Amino acid sequence: MGAKQISLDNTTKNPWINIPAEEYEKHMFDAGQLQLLNFTLKHYLNLYHPKNIIVLGATTGNGFENIKHKTDSITAIDINNDYLTELKNRFANLTQLSIICGDIQGLQLNNLSSDFIYAALIFEYVDLNKTIGNIKNWLKIGGRLVTVLQLPNKNIAAVSPTRFKSLEQLGKIMKLVDITYFEEVMRENNFKKQEAETITLPSSKQFYVVVHSK
Numbered sequence: 001m002g003a004k005q006i007s008l009d010n011t012t013k014n015p016w017i018n019i020p021a022e023e024y025e026k027h028m029f030d031a032g033q034l035q036l037l038n039f040t041l042k043h044y045l046n047l048y049h050p051k052n053i054i055v056l057g058a059t060t061g062n063g064f065e066n067i068k069h070k071t072d073s074i075t076a077i078d079i080n081n082d083y084l085t086e087l088k089n090r091f092a093n094l095t096q097l098s099i100i101c102g103d104i105q106g107l108q109l110n111n112l113s114s115d116f117i118y119a120a121l122i123f124e125y126v127d128l129n130k131t132i133g134n135i136k137n138w139l140k141i142g143g144r145l146v147t148v149l150q151l152p153n154k155n156i157a158a159v160s161p162t163r164f165k166s167l168e169q170l171g172k173i174m175k176l177v178d179i180t181y182f183e184e185v186m187r188e189n190n191f192k193k194q195e196a197e198t199i200t201l202p203s204s205k206q207f208y209v210v211v212h213s214k
């Protein structure tokens with residue numbers, strides 16, 4: 001059985017729509033970030049063995065090959081339908097997979113109920129307050145949200161210099177999320193912080209990896 005695919009709203013204005021999957025992946029690989037996000041997802045899947053998984057900004061399914069335990073549902077959400085089509089083709093073996101194309105800031109998904117949400121380098125591209133207020137409804141009480149945020153570094157551009165021109169347009173919409181503000185929004189939405197660490201890549205780019213429970 002193949003993955004279910006739903007497209008819910010008009011997402012055509014977001015610059016992410018114009019970035020070819022191949023260029024995105026090569027850029028993220030060159031920056032060492034694809035590997036970091038893959039490893040982080042694998043780590044928490046192995047730790048929690050979640051039954052109902054949601055991945056926000058899932059792109060082409062980075063790390064989905066690490067879903068090896070028995071699950072009841074896997075939901076990949078992204079604003080770029082081409083990425084999701086690629087994801088669906090790559091992971092046709094995941095029979096519980098659903099694909100949803102939409103903007104996580106306003107998507108209404110009333111019957112989505114998960115115990116694990118992975119949000120890696122996605123809150124940099126949305127209104128945080130609005131998005132957390134929306135996605136918290138997709139998590140069961142006791143469910144976990146694992147977030148990866150890029151930290152500021154005055155010596156490095158937020159969007160790594162790249163040979164791919166298409167990626168440059170992200171500079172216009174990407175906003176690093178202040179950690180103090182992030183934790184404040186999480187508290188206001190009744191999330192409890194479980195653990196957090198800072199990871200530094202060889203490029204000296206740093207990332208905040210944090211787990212909250214609802």
Ligand SMILES: C[S@@+](CC[C@H](N)C(=O)[O-])C[C@H]1O[C@@H](n2cnc3c(N)ncnc32)[C@H](O)[C@@H]1O
Binds near residue numbers: 014062
């Ligand atoms: C940096 S990538 C995320 C990396 C990915 N989570 C991983 O682990 O490799 C950001 C992704 O978020 C998607 N995105 C950006 N804004 C979005 C929005 N408002 N709603 C849904 N997806 C969005 C982009 O299309 C892109 O695929």
